[in-house]
Amino acid sequence: MLRINNIKLPIDHSNEDIKAEIAKKLNISSNDIRKFYIRKKSIDARKKNTMIYFIYNIDFEIENEDIFLKHSFISKSPNYNYKFPIPGDIPLKHKPIIIGFGPAGMFSALILAEAGYEPIILERGKKVDERKKDVKNFWENSILNTESNVQFGEGGAGTFSDGKLNTLIKDKHNRIRKMLKEFVEAGAPEEILYINKPHIGTDKLEIAVKNIRKKIENLGGKILFNSKVTDFIIKNNKIKGVIVNNSEKLYSDIVILAIGHSARDTFQTLFEKGVKITQKPFSIGVRIEHLKEMIDKSQYGKFYNHPKLKAADYKLSHRAKNGRAVYTFCMCPGGYVVASASEKNMVVTNGMSEFARNNINSNSAILVNVSPEDFPSKHPLSGVDFQRRYEKKAFEISQSYYAPVQLFGDFLKSKKSSKFGSVNPTYKPGTVFYDLNKIFPDYISSALKEGILAMGKKLKYFSNYDSLLTGVETRSSSPVRIERNEDYESINIKGLYPAGEGAGYAGGITSSAVDGIRIAERIISKYKKGW
Structure with a gap:
């Protein structure tokens, strides 16, 4: 097996086009390629309003392999076999x-x-x-x-x-x-x-x-x-x-x-x-929801509803003025915000989606890093106490597992929302409007605001007024x-x-x-x- 990388084809190509492109690069007939296997497939959407491309790494079978290894862009296919260790004594x-x-x-x-x-x-x-x-x-x-x-x-x-x-x-x-x-x-x-x-x-x-x-x-x-x-x-x-x-x-x-x-x-x-x-650092924050169609349009441009493209994802980050890292995590295209508590009388959120990723909303965690210096004590389990503090606060708002929600525009104004915009929550069992600024310390709230606004400059629609925030996300890592x-x-x-x-x-x-x-x-x- 031989490996060829960076086969680039426009969005509407067929499998035969992959084979033809390999043959073209090697100056041979497509019939000379016995079989080929896709080893990596990614999307190039940098020119999303002109053309979207798929990029492939391909392994293929052909006679007289050594002849083609003279090309700098051809290599031997790596060995994918897993080897078990030799037992000890x-x-x-x-x-x-x-x-x-x-x-x-x-x-x-x-x-x-x-x-x-x-x-x-x-x-x-x-x-x-x-x-x-x-x-x-x-x-x-x-x-x-x-x-x-x-x-x-x-x-x-x-x-x-x-x-x-x-x-x-x-x-x-x-x-x-x-x-x-x-x-x-x-x-x-x-x-x-x-x-x-x-x-x-x-x-x-x-x-x-x-x-x-x-x-x-x-x-x-x-x-x-x-x-x-x-x-x-x-x-x-x-x-x-x-x-x-x-x-x-x-x-x-x-x-x-x-x-x-x-x-x-x-x-x-x-x-x-x-x-x-x-103790170990981790991160806390909220879930942010948008209409899936808006995220798809932001990432894929005029091709946003093309049948070969799945729901779009994103990965965004920002360093806030207070030194905190703000970043998206566990992005769920076409997914749901889900209740994830494991202890009584606490509200915990997470994200989930099915393979089709075809729900009306897309969501992601927006997190701010916290370190042992933020924890209430030097006790090894003080980070757990830190998590519980915000999970309990979220529960106490309605004395239920309903999650507190707020439109991003209202979060900026420290104003409790009164109605939803274009984005309705997917969280069950239910939600309650609340000013999330009252849950988090200022270093978290201010970093979230700054980070989401900065991310909106990188991804259209992201920081819209009616982007929906749901709290709290505390279980990003141990x-x-x-x-x-x-x-x-x-x-x-x-x-x-x-x-x-x-x-x-x-x-x-x-x-x-x-x-x-x-x-x-x-x-x-x-x-x-x-x-």
Whole structure:
């Protein structure tokens, strides 16, 4: 296989046009190209009112490959095969335990299961089909199940999201490719293997996580739902096992801690057991909603409703005068703002969209960075207290899970809105008008105002008066870091492996999954089955 990059074609091209363009560059007949495979596909919309282009990286098969390698724009196709590590020689007396079945826990479990280590996975929430019923009940009836919600359950918080898989992390070992292929085999769209900003959508993701679970079980892994780890068995600074639901003891010298960024009670338990935890910066803010059509027009110009183009996304940032970073996060084209609380009497927002991304609105978080200097104390869990303060404030406005909303123009004026403009909220169970300036400290509010206005200069319509703000967004990332060493092991509890977003080492589905894979590899390379 050979690789050719930067094949640029106008929006209405066909697959045959791709083949013809490769042949043209190589000065050969299209018939000489046996097969070709799209390895990357992105959009060039810089001339959106003239022409939009698709840019491809293509792998192709052809006879006499060496002849064509003389061209500077041709290279050998990279090897996409994932390699398992060679097992170590220290015998394990018990099967590895994994706490949490989000992306980090799921993919560490899959790698261990494929290597024959038969992991035991403990998930405090429910299977995804049962979890969906609890989430629906919360959104429609304000009845929150604190163990089965948007944050907890099969697939983790990512299950009720856009299923975005783009990441900035480097990957020389095909871990990302491994993750993508597993998702495709489990029912995700094949395009995630090559599209520039891949996403699965919550409707496809729930299918994929179920099928990955079944694969793990077929390989000898065991997944226990409704199984909350309530204590840790630690002796001489070594993990020896866990206690589940305050009663059952499970023993193991290896425990992967993939608990997610909202497992606040588990953070507390770990702290009380002496596990080294430190404060970590994160961000808070609001969700902003626009009509999807307006964002599409801003990004695609006259081609905004072209059938080959999906709902447009954006990524914007600004450095405020007070030094705070303001940026968009978890942008959900054609999506919904969703209620995401995991504790009683608190309002938390997040974004979600299905694979089609065809809802009338698009939304994104607008966040402002906060650091330990902003937290109420030096306590390692003070960031959690900081989050709770604003989640409680949002709840107390109406003494309900209704979210406070405000038109951006009214936010600028510190004036409570009285009616919606062109944008109606998608948040359920409901909303209440409120001046969001009264929730946040000035350094957050002023940075949000300045940032949104600056973003409006970069993206048309973004800072319109009736752009809708919904509060509060507090769970952008974990407020703690569970300290670990170069072997991914807790710095003071041997055998405990903090993993993924909740431990403070990832941000999103892909980076969390890759972190889980790395930890599984390290365990495999050190230990062998001894049971």
